[in-house]
Amino acid sequence: MATSEGQSGASTVTVATPPPAPVAAVVVSASATSLTVGQTLPLTVTLKDASGKTLTGRTIGFTSSKPAVLTVSAAGVVTGVSAGSATVSATSENQTGTINLSVVSPQPAPVASVSLSASSTSLQVGQTAQISATLRDASGNTLTGRTITWQSSQSWVLSVSSTGTVSALGAGTSSVTATSEGKTASISMAVSDPAPPPPPPPPPPSCNLETDLGTHPTSALAKPGYLQSARDPEFGLPIIRITGDPGTAIPVVGGTWGQVAGHHYSKDAAWNADQSLIVLTRGVQNNQGSLLFLDGSTYKPLFGGNPPGPEYVWHPTQPDVMIYITNNASFGYWNVRTKASTVKFSTSGYSNAQLGPSEGNVSHDGRWAVAVATRSSDGHQVAFAANLETGQKYPDIDLAAAGVSDLDWASISALGKYVVVHGTINGAAMTSKIFTLQGQLVYYYPESSRPTHYDLATDLSGNEVVVGEVGGSPNSKTILMRRLDNGQATVLASSSYDAHVSARNLLRPGWAYSSINNTGSPFDHEVYAAKMDGSGAVERYAHHRSTAGDYLSQPHAVPSPDGKRVMFRSDWGSSTHRPVQGYVVDARCQ
Numbered sequence: 001m002a003t004s005e006g007q008s009g010a011s012t013v014t015v016a017t018p019p020p021a022p023v024a025a026v027v028v029s030a031s032a033t034s035l036t037v038g039q040t041l042p043l044t045v046t047l048k049d050a051s052g053k054t055l056t057g058r059t060i061g062f063t064s065s066k067p068a069v070l071t072v073s074a075a076g077v078v079t080g081v082s083a084g085s086a087t088v089s090a091t092s093e094n095q096t097g098t099i100n101l102s103v104v105s106p107q108p109a110p111v112a113s114v115s116l117s118a119s120s121t122s123l124q125v126g127q128t129a130q131i132s133a134t135l136r137d138a139s140g141n142t143l144t145g146r147t148i149t150w151q152s153s154q155s156w157v158l159s160v161s162s163t164g165t166v167s168a169l170g171a172g173t174s175s176v177t178a179t180s181e182g183k184t185a186s187i188s189m190a191v192s193d194p195a196p197p198p199p200p201p202p203p204p205p206s207c208n209l210e211t212d213l214g215t216h217p218t219s220a221l222a223k224p225g226y227l228q229s230a231r232d233p234e235f236g237l238p239i240i241r242i243t244g245d246p247g248t249a250i251p252v253v254g255g256t257w258g259q260v261a262g263h264h265y266s267k268d269a270a271w272n273a274d275q276s277l278i279v280l281t282r283g284v285q286n287n288q289g290s291l292l293f294l295d296g297s298t299y300k301p302l303f304g305g306n307p308p309g310p311e312y313v314w315h316p317t318q319p320d321v322m323i324y325i326t327n328n329a330s331f332g333y334w335n336v337r338t339k340a341s342t343v344k345f346s347t348s349g350y351s352n353a354q355l356g357p358s359e360g361n362v363s364h365d366g367r368w369a370v371a372v373a374t375r376s377s378d379g380h381q382v383a384f385a386a387n388l389e390t391g392q393k394y395p396d397i398d399l400a401a402a403g404v405s406d407l408d409w410a411s412i413s414a415l416g417k418y419v420v421v422h423g424t425i426n427g428a429a430m431t432s433k434i435f436t437l438q439g440q441l442v443y444y445y446p447e448s449s450r451p452t453h454y455d456l457a458t459d460l461s462g463n464e465v466v467v468g469e470v471g472g473s474p475n476s477k478t479i480l481m482r483r484l485d486n487g488q489a490t491v492l493a494s495s496s497y498d499a500h501v502s503a504r505n506l507l508r509p510g511w512a513y514s515s516i517n518n519t520g521s522p523f524d525h526e527v528y529a530a531k532m533d534g535s536g537a538v539e540r541y542a543h544h545r546s547t548a549g550d551y552l553s554q555p556h557a558v559p560s561p562d563g564k565r566v567m568f569r570s571d572w573g574s575s576t577h578r579p580v581q582g583y584v585v586d587a588r589c590q
Helices: none
Strands: 002-005 011-014 025-030 034-036 040-048 061-064 070-072 077-080 084-092 095-104 113-118 122-124 128-136 149-152 158-160 165-168 172-180 183-192 229-231 238-241 277-280 291-295 301-305 311-314 321-325 331-335 341-345 350-354 368-375 381-387 404-412 418-425 428-436 441-445 452-458 464-469 478-483 489-494 499-502 511-516 526-531 538-543 565-570 581-586
Touching: 025 084, 034 077, 040 084, 040 095, 061 070, 070 084, 077 095, 113 172, 113 183, 122 165, 128 172, 128 183, 149 158, 158 172, 321 368, 381 404, 381 418, 404 428, 464 499, 478 511, 489 526
Parallel strands: 025 095, 034 095, 122 183, 452 499
Antiparallel strands: 002 011, 025 040, 040 077, 061 084, 070 077, 084 095, 113 128, 128 165, 149 172, 158 165, 172 183, 229 238, 238 581, 277 291, 291 301, 311 321, 321 331, 331 341, 350 368, 368 381, 368 404, 404 418, 418 428, 428 441, 452 464, 464 478, 478 489, 499 511, 511 526, 526 538, 565 581
């Protein structure tokens, strides 16, 4: 204490102010230790002296250990920048306190609704469309960046990609559903088959054919030698024998001709798509395989081969390719020249698969086929359609459940729209049921053999039909055409029972080729064609001169794709029905 005297002699006492207590501790706190990106949070800083007394009025500085995660202002307000963690330090008078804070990404608003729109909800087979999904939160805000899953209710009608692109595979209706965070929306889409182009007018044959409806008795005609021709006395066309005598060598490829040598069956195409090759399957075991391939014009043997599967047919548009089926119901292409094979459709869970059996065909464009197989899961015999271009499998048709107690065969229709099943159905022999590719019943032909021995074709109006012979009433002993969609029947020609009909003349639609065996008709023992319009018009090619005494000696006439040549088998009047050899009647001008 200091003392001083004034003029009056009085003294004044001055007291020194003690220095402020220094900061001894800095305590940093906050209402939360976590914040989201973009969120702010004020910090609370408490300064204490050595005795624990709270201090005020001091300067405080703030720093963040990771400004990229968390920033802090001069006032001590932190802001979340990105996900992570950081330490914020508060310093006053060389004393520092810290707090650890974490930053999290903001929780996105959940999806509250899904809505769908499509570029088109009505497609034709082969077309595509884009479905767009709009996601919104509870406030109606549009959301992006969310995962969407897609599903088609009928995958054989529509397939859908992970981006919402739908592809039309088969006729029918399917719902496409989009799902995101448990919310869904669906849109219904219809698929139809493209309208078939109007069929071209049937080209006339190159030579004048007999078209009358009178009886032409069979005149005597010496059997032509191998690769030789003889002209039919009644109809004027050359008949060429294309297989040799039993036991003689098969030129070029080796082996010998059998007692029965020729093609397979009336509705199994013998010529390939461009008519450059012919395949023979009967009595032609040779040194190169079970099949013998001839030149399509000269009929000379070229090479042999063994297809990869038990059943096979020519591809209707690719000349060197056969379509085959394997035991497990897969389909492939086999190049007959290179012997290379390519699987086009693969499945599993089946065995004993057949293309028909024996009488099945593919659609006229080669795109569709039907497999008949045993389903491994329950041992049932089923039939199903397959798209060989897309690999799409259609649903199984359980044949027993469909009333089929004895299957003759099943096949795809000419344009690939229907599955046709023939056999003992609903207790009636030789009847047929027509199904969609999805297995829905379209029509049932309940009359036995009306028709049978038939092929699948299109009529002159582009309708899909069957065309074959009738053994029972009504329309007995006729060539009959029936539509697949409604069963409408049209008589094409009067014939006799036991005729096989072929429509393998794909380049000359509108005509059905037949070979009559038994007596009782003006067309007895003839190869002829009937116009598929109900006019009764016919074209008459030749007498086949076979006794048709057994199945193998029946003619089973099959036309070339352009319809100007017809192949048939004949025993040429032999009382023993052997040998049976292959012949071609040629309606091209010679």
